Structures are given as C-alpha cells and as structure tokens.
Amino acid sequence: MKEPASDEAFVAFERVQKSYDGVTLVVKDLNLSIAKGEFLTMLGPSGSGKTTCLMMLAGFETATHGQIRLAGRDINDVPPHKRGIGMVFQNYALFPHMSVAENLAFPLEVRGIGKAEREAKIARALDMVKMGAFAGRRPAQLSGGQQQRIALARALVFEPELVLMDEPLGALDKQLREHMQFEIKHLADNLGITVVYVTHDQTEALTMSDRVAVFNDGVVQQLAPPDELYERPMNSFVARFIGENNALEGTVEQIAGGRCTVRLPDGSVIDAVPVNVSRPGERTRVSIRPERVEFRPERLQADAHTLEAEVLEFTYMGESFRARLRVAGTDEFVMKYRNAADQRRLRPGERLRIGWLPEDCRALDAA
C-alpha cells in the first residue's frame, strides 16, 4: 500500500450521497481518500453503487450531497471534459467511424495539440500497449483484446494523472483477462498514474490493487490492501464476497485478551478472534478460510479446540484437493489443502477431527 504523498489526498470523496429517484440512496455517505499513484479498486456486486461512484468522479453523474475533490480542487461543478480524467469504458467505446490513430488523436485534437506532437504522442501510446502496427485499422477490424489495448492507449494518450476503468476486462475470455490484468498493472506502475478501477471480479481486484474498497448496498464495507481484505475481513459480507469462506453460526461464550470462544448449535466450542462481537451471549458468525483448516493432528496446537467432521465429497483439483465436510450441523464446510508429496487423499465417509489456528478464525457479525 502506498501512503498519500501529502496530507491532502489526490482524490477525495467527502460525505457523498447519491439518489436517482429521491427515495432511495444508491450511495450512502461515502468517504474515501485515494493517494496519488495509487491503484484503487472498487469491488462489489452489481447495484452496490461502485459504478455510480466512478461516474460521479468522471462527472457523468452529479452527487446529490457531499463533495468530490481532485488534487485539492472541488470538482462537483466541473463538467467532464474539463476534469482531465482518462477513462476506459466497459465495452471500450472506441469510435467506430474513426481509425485507431484517429481515435487516439481525438483527445489531443480537442486539446489543440499540434499535428507533429500529436503523432509523436500517438506513436508512443500505441507502442506502450504494443499496438504500433494497428494505427490504420478500424476498431471493428480488431479482436477484443486489441480493442481493449487501444481503449487503454486512448485513455492514456493525453497523459491524465487519474485514469478510471469501468470493468475494462469484462468482455475478454479468462486467459486474456489474466494477461491484461498484469499489463494494466505494470502500465499503471510504470507511468505512476492514479487508477480507480471498478470490477465485480474479486480475483481481478486482489491481483491488481494497492487497496480495494468493497462496496455493498451503497456503503464501503471495508477499505484495505488485498491481503488484509482476504485474511482479516471486517464483516460477514466481506468474508463471504472475497474468496471462498466457511461460515459457522454460534453464540459468544466468553471474550478475553483478543480471543473468544464460540458455542456452535451442536454444543461444540471453538476459538476465534473477536472482530464484530463485544460481549458474551451475542450471536455471531465465525469465518474460516478453507485452506486454513487442518486435519492432521500433528499440525494442530495442542490446546486448540477441534471439531468432529465427516467427509462428504472429495475433489481432485490439480494443484490442490478440496473436500466437502459435514461439520457442526452444516454440510457445506469446505477444506482445501495443497497437493504435496506428504499429503493423503480423503475418501467420502471418512471421519476426521479438524481444527485451525485461533487467529485464522474470525467471529463476525451474525448478519
């Protein structure tokens, strides 16, 4: 994570609210600071308000309440074309009646940049995305991945300090998408630009971002670097939304010294880190990542609580194994472990005792 270069954030949302119909709020009281040079991803399910936030930043939507600042300047009343923000659209929005070079020339022409300088910048931008040979083509003559690169080059050619990307990889197939994730990330790092990236693909968010803002229901649920988001989710929604997650419902028995014990419906007791619980007797939902579940007794802490489990299903996944277990009354408990030389495969019907490190198990809100 990069810290803001100065006290003043490069992009700042301050108490921003947005309503389309005057009845419901799509964005509820958003406060968000983005540092210069940061790659920030807005992640969330559709309808969570992330795209609306992006559109407000771009200037295509106006905030119903609150302020949006860019480089210390209030931009609420600045029209989109004067904000100087580059943007990559979901379906690229390359102008179909212009060639690639003309598409790239467009932002330079409207800025009154001379022909020679324009051509130099276009050539540089095309080289940057390795599309130098395609300047004369029409967008329709390019593949999806090529169009994606051109859209990127067009958003960068006028050297904006802030680039917004609205699900730019959504239309590509998996392999190309993964490849482009790294290219975009490298470009952003090399150019030192600030990127606000919107996606509903959590893998994309985790692999590319300096920080991820998880949106749900118009509210930022958690704003954190990817590792923190994955390993220390602050609430049930984030735990559920990011990666695979086991959730067990229960009641807090006691809390002390950064640890708590939770009693599950079947009477068994487990250890957890209290996150959203404050007193005994509270309902909670504990979250454990499948790959942090351990079933070999020698790998468990001696005094840790363990649970009875029965293997329901075993799946071979290549680099790893995945087992679905019946644990504490739920049939959807998942355990994953690496396909290593010293590991054994499980058989359905096998009975085990499973456990985990208490710090990997987080007692979250019951919602």
Next chain:
Amino acid sequence: MADMTVDRLPDGRAAPEGTTMLAADGTPLRVSLQRSLRRQKRRAFLLVAPLLAFILVFFALPIADMLFRSVDNHIVPETLPRTVEALAEDPDPVPGEPVFVALYEDLVVAEAYKRHTQLGTRLNYEMGGASSLLRGTGRAIGRIGTDVYADQFVAADPAFADPARWAAWMVDPAIRAALPETTDAYDAWARFTIEADNDDPAEEQPGDMVYAALWRDLAAGAQPPGLPAVDVSGWETPSIRELMIEAESGWGDPGIWSTLRTFSAPYTAGYYLAALDLRLSEDGIAPRPASERIYNALFLRTFVMSLLITGLCILLGYPVAFLLSTLPARTANLLMILVLLPFWTSLLVRTSAWKVLLQQQGVINDILVWAGLVADNARLVMINNQTGTIIAMTHILLPFMILPMYSVMKGIPPAYMRAARSLGANDWTAFWRVYFPQSIPGIGAGSILVFILAIGYYITPELVGGTRGVFISNRIAYHISSSLNWGLAAALGTILLVAVLILYWIYDRLVGIDNVKLGG
C-alpha cells in the same frame, strides 16, 4: 468412377488441386451437396411462390406494359399499312395519286373497324388538328365521289352489280393474277364485311374502292379472262387525290404527311422526346416551341421541391429523433405515438386540414391578422402554391424521416458520447465529431425514403399545389386519366423511375448503401 476413387482422401484432408472430392457413396461431393440442397431450394421457392405470382401479375407485368407503351407506335403502321408503304417511295411534301389511293383504301377499312379515331388521337399528340382531320375524313369517306366508278361499271354491264358473280370471279386464280389491285381491294372489303359488318360478301355489292381498283387494273391494260368485256376509255375518272383533298383540305397540307412519315415505324422515341420538351420531325430532333415546353421545368421543380422537403424533414426530424432516442422508454413511447399519429389519419384528411389552416381566410392568417402581424388586406398566400405543397408534404413525410433516424440513433450507445467528453470534448464537439457521424446512416435512409416518396407524390400537390405547386406525377395522372395520352404518361413515368434509380446509384457511390440502416 473406379479411377476417381483414388482422389478420395479417407483421413479428411482436402483433395489435391485438380481432383474431385467424393462423398461417402462415391459421387462427387459437389453433386451430392447440390442434391441435398435442391429440396431446400424447392421448399423456399414454394413459400415465396404466391407472392411472386401476385407481384408478377399485378406489378411487374403492368410496369412492363407501361414501359412498352412509352415506345409503342403500332397503331400507325397497322391502321395505314398501304399508305406507309406507298409513302416510303414518295418524297414530295404532299404525295401523289398512289399514296392517296392507298390512304383512301386504308381509311375505308379503318372506318369500317372504327379505328380511324384512335389513329386520329395518336397523331393529334404529334400534330394539332390531326384528330379532327381523321374524324372528318372518316365521316366523309363513304361519299367523297368515288361512286362514279361503280356507277359506270354497272351501267356498262349489270353483272358488275351482282355480289354472287363477284364472289365467283374473286376465287378464280386467273382473274386474281390478272387483277392485283382489284384482288387486294376486294379481299380487304370482304374481310371487313364479314368481321365488322357481319354480312356475307356473296350477298353484298362490293364497295366503291373495289370498282376504283378494277378501273385502275383495266386502265393499266389488264386482260382478265371471264369478266364481261368493258371499254373504259372515255370514262369519267376523278383523281382520288383530288377527291380526298376536296373532302378534307387537311390532306393537302404537308404537315400531316410529314407527321405520318416521322411516325410510320412501329416503335418511336417520340413520347420520350415529348417528355423532354423535344419533338421529332423529318429533319431530326428539335426543341419544342417555348410556349409548349412544360416538362423540363416540371421535372426540375419536382426535384428541387423534393430536395427542399427532404432538407426540411432532416432539419425538423433530427432533433426529434435525437430526443426520442435519449428519453426513457415510457416518455419515448408517448412521443413516438405523437410522431406516428399522422400515420393513422387519412392522407386526404391531413391535406384538407392544411387547406383549412393555410388558406387566406384560414386559421393561421386569422391569427396573424388578430395579432396585428399581417394587415387584413394583405393576408399571406400559403395555399395553392409551392409554399402550400412544401408545408403539407414536409408534415406528411416527416415520420418517414424520423423513424429510420430514430432506429439508428437508438443503436448508438451513450458510452460514445461519454467517452468523447471524458477525452476532453465539450458537448458540441462530442456531438459533431462522434455522435453525428454515426447517425448519418439514419439520415441517409430517411432522406432516400422521403425523397423517393416526395418525387412521386400526387395527392397533396394536387390538392394544395394550385398550378405553381404541382409535381410531375400530377401531369402523369393528367395524361393517364384526362388526355388519355398513355404513351406520354408512360414515358414521363419511365424517366422519373430512371432518375430515381440514377440518384440511388449516385447515393450508393457516395455514401454506400450498406450505410443505410432502417433498423438498429
């Protein structure tokens, strides 16, 4: 076939060049494919067959017929076959006796079949007065004075008055060979006696023209065997040329003969030349006198006004289509109903409504006078002129412009405008550089539709156009229903059709017909 099977590549690779791919049963793949497609093709054909037949019978054939009419001139050589033939050998401005004899016989036959009036109508298109000349001649043809020949023959021998004797003579090959002109005249007379008069030639005394022909044969020295011998020397033999000119002095005028010479062929370009304000004369193609020129001006007016109407439709329709395409669906549908409302009202009603609105004592003038913008004695003339036609037609054709524009604009994603603005373009630049070029196919489709509809419009110019605001189609309609000059109407229609096709071709070259979109 045995030697061909070696071409077959069982592993599915393409056969080397110059060899034939074979299907599994050994027949060439191409043949096999065609056989399997034949059934499909037959099915497709049967599905379109009823419509195809309908279009053929009620659309394609009538059009072909009209195209044929625009060059058809068979009536002249078919009604006056002898005259046309004789005239070809007589260069005099007013031809000599043989041509008049031929004309006399042709007109006797034509009168019997009542075809001379049609010929008169046809010739009247090329020369004023030809119709009354032929009508007058038709009325007089039975009594122009040729009966003296019959009277003298009957006086010389009563056998010449006997229909049965005549019938017997005219089947005798020796007599027929000796009397060529008589034979020709008698055969013609006998045919129309049967066909037109429903009489038996063996019971009717031949017409005067047969006796005149007999006299010409005998005077030329014919010796027919078996006919009563008559000495024709010293008879009264009036010239048919003089009798005809005496009956209708028009035949002494070189004009009618010049017209006949020019229009004696079965096909003519005369209608097309007339449609272009030209005329065909013996000396070639020449412009019509200035007072008779109307069609070029009318074509030009039709084109210019159609262009003007198309332009007005673009100006008025574009913002509406743009609004429609950007509004939310509910509001857009309501607005679309308002656009389509004129479609659901009769064209006649709408045009009549414009009459009420635009006339000098009409609603608009009343309001202007009431508002003091126009003096009561200087009310605007907005109807029965070009203004009226342009206003009413622009209104009527506007939906045809808006609908294709709308469907194209609907297909332009709003992301383009957003992209343009995010790239630094203000609203106008974004519209002009990004949105407008993509909406051109809609303008093209709408313009073609409106222009082609406008150029052939009839009802509205007829009702509100007065004399200065009518289109070429009104003139075509006039020739179809009033002047009955279908040949000219067909020529005008063909020129209009060709002009539209040429414009379409030019448009295709300039804009590309692929760029025309009627739907997203």
